[in-house]
Amino acid sequence: MNEVDFLLWVKGPAFTFAAVVFIAGVALRLFEILSLGRKQNFAVPKGNPMQGGLREIWRRSLPVDKPTFQRSLFTIVGGYVFHIGLFVVILLLGAHIALIRSVIGFGWPNLPTPLVDAFAVITMLALLAVLAHRLRHPVKRFLSTPTDYVVWGATFLPLLTGYMAYHHLLLSPQLMLALHILSVEFLLVIFPFTKLMHTFTLFLSRWYNGASMGMRGVKS
Amino acid sequence: MIMSDTDFRKELEQLSLVQQRRVGAVFVRNVLALTADPAVAKVVDVAANAEEAGEDELALAFKNAKAAALESHTRCGADSDWQAQAGYFVARAASALVAPAKQAKAPAWEAAANARMARTCGMIESADATMHEESEAQYRFLEQFLNDI
């Protein structure tokens, strides 16, 4: 298999496979969660659960409690930087939008590629920083499982290979692009079965917690 | 003659802080046997000699009385032992007597009420006349005290 065949395979059957596993996996995981159901609540609510749920979905993205922010400063800032970075790199790069357009039929305006490139660098630095923090922080190191590090690698590799492909580093751009796509496919395949799932389930979790807070009339 | 708590409290309110401490000491001494903590007796002695007691002496006594109360209270969820609980109320009565002036709202009355509570503890499962006996005794103590001053 030469470079061209490899790229075609990666873009073709491998991509289809990864996409199917990702979509079916996420659907299965959401079904596994939601099918457990929950009991009816008979307590008379003090506030509106719906409002509370929506409020927490939004509010938990903001560092609203100052002392908490100060105590977990690095975790929060590092988390912000790499999450925003990932968002920009994944969804605002011209090449990515073109791919999305070819799959779902529509797209949106992109940011200039050099700017996205800068975001990619910042994101990689932030990911390295949070990894270092995870290895040094007593609680994070203690809580982390091997899968957590695999997940970190699976998030980092697409950034690195994408960056290297764009800057023509190490390998031929074509081969690097193939590796870039392959690394994304790896990410998609493991996504539903690892903590990457939080991307979707955090909305559910915030909703449940917020609805409970809303019902009790708690606004923090 | 003092016949009711209303009269009793009215008379107590007329007294100065030092006098309240002294007569309160008489109330607490009457139930002192219900505590096993010797520190409480010393606190009551300080209250009884309130005229001569210095600020430091009162502060130390208050600290000791509070410690005695804390040591003898029953913690949430622990099995109740009303015999031991009597000691808690005796200590509370004593601490009311030596509380700093700004905290002491009605030291003698608080001491009297807690002393009665202590008396009741021994008989808590079969509430009876003990409470009345104790308050009657307190009325007589107060009359005696009023005669003496």
Added chain:
Amino acid sequence: MSALTLERGINEFKAQLDAPMASFFSSCVSCGMCAEACLFYTENPDPRHTPIYKLEPMRRVWEQEYTLVGKLKKALGLGKPVTDAELAEWQELVYNNCSLCGRCSAVCPVGNDITYMIRKMREGMVASGHAPEGLIGASTRAVQIGSPMGVKLPALQAQVKHIEKATGMAVPFDKEGAEYLLMLSSMEIMNYPEYLEAVGKILTNAGKTWTLSTDCFEATNSGIQIGSSDIARELVSRVVNAAEKLKVKTVISPECGHAYTALRWEGPNLIGRPYTFAAKHIVEVLDELRVQGLLQTEGFEEAKLTFHDPCQLVRRGGVIQQPRNLLNLVAKNFVEMSDAGAMNWCCGAGGGVSANEDANEVKMKAFQRKKKQLDELKVDTLVTACANCRIQLEEGLEENEMDLPVVGLTEMIAEHLVEREDKGGAS
């Protein structure tokens, strides 16, 4: 009842697992922020005290039973089964080192309600025989005697006689059709009889009809603390039966945090239907009376004072503004602690910690957080609205040689009460 075994424990874990729990387990990214929010970690920084880690055995049961990957791993013999020894080891984490205070649930960035999870995990701990002795004792006494502290009706009647004699006020028992049924905690009957006197005075003065019940006077619920819905249901049913028998409009939960959670939030779900009456915390009732103009006060406390928010009232109950309204009636120099209100730090002894002798040492370590908050303020008086917090605060202050009186909010209000001319049909 069959013996408490690992198998029963695991079955109970499975029964407790619901969509929220599965979502919470799926969402955790091990960021560690819950540890920084937990006073059992901040004051005693062992990574095992991280709130989400306290759920680890239950997480594995969830993974192995309710996820495809977990089932596969289990089938291939790769899943590590939960053992009895492991649960025995976790007892300390789930009970001694958690007061169900809810701060972790309030800070989690992915939104996990970790407190909700630990409350559920305790059900499995009870079923597997890994609940602490102290809580088992309290629960047994609560079921058999009607009070976790073994306080019987005659003891309450004796206290009532004292109050009636000292105040001349009637303290009614079993008065049908009264507006309020007043519930108490054993702590108040044993250690703080002034609470009952204070509430009685305020309600009577407001012209409200109120009553105690000879069937049931205990509002605390050891079942909620130990984590046994069966016990919790039995205890809450007694309150419900007493309230419905007397046809009261409102049941007043005492100055106690978890009693409010038990009665207000868990109770209807335990009995499987809504109540025919309202359930309110005494502080909520007092604030309503204030708004209605039925609670008037005179004079002000001279001391500089602060308020310790009981966790179950603020974070888990939404009773945040009421105590402040009440304090401002009687205090000119009321200052707030750092983190006051919904994010206030726990006293260190809630959620069954105080009734659990194994936790005696850690709860004093946990108190260091409160000490830091108080050291910043330099107040003369500490006010709270939970008898359990109050005992822990008094003990902690004493052990740390801090000279600071701790006062119940209701008593403080009662001391400033203005007697009303028109008391209506009050008894």
